[in-house]
Amino acid sequence: MSYDTRAEYKDGMAFDVDLGGHDLRVDAGTDHGGRNYGPTPRSMMLAALSGCTGMDVVAILRKMQMPYDSFAIEVRADSADQHPHVYTAVTVRYLFSGQKVEREKVEKAVTLSLDRYCPVAATLRHTARIDYEIVINQ
Structure with missing residues (x-):
């Protein structure tokens, strides 16, 4: 069994991740250069x-x-x-x-x-x- 994801860089530290048709934004907190747009x-x-x-x-x-x-x-x-x-x-x-x-x-x-x-x-x-x-x- 294999799984595929794709993460596309947005800005700061944020990425939009495609998890098999489910979209999720991951980011870092402001203390690590991100804007806290999503979970780490x-x-x-x-x-x-x-x-x-x-x-x-x-x-x-x-x-x-x-x-x-x-x-x-x-x-x-x-x-x-x-x-x-x-x-x-x-x-x-x-x-x-x-x-x-x-x-x-x-x-x-x-x-x-x-x-x-x-x-x-x-x-x-x-x-x-x-x-x-x-x-x-x-």
Whole structure:
């Protein structure tokens, strides 16, 4: 399986990226010569992790037939002090609410995602420790 993207330089530090027909502008913050027109490439890595593991968890819990009222993901990451400032530690928080949320099923879905299915997590794991928390409000 292969993927193609195209990034076209706009101005400052901004690029318009075509991701298989989906357009996105990436930029740097003003402190790095950009104008903050879009997310930074580094923050997009965390967004990719959120989406990747989130989709896995939804699919797995659907197969387990476990209902929930809401589901959100928060990701926090620390990076190295030296260039290239790779992520060294990532914490993923899975936030669920619902009367019928079962911790054991959520735990299984999360571990399957992070350890087996999510290619973004597998890629990040080369430089970062990935931890997770599960928060359930019933």
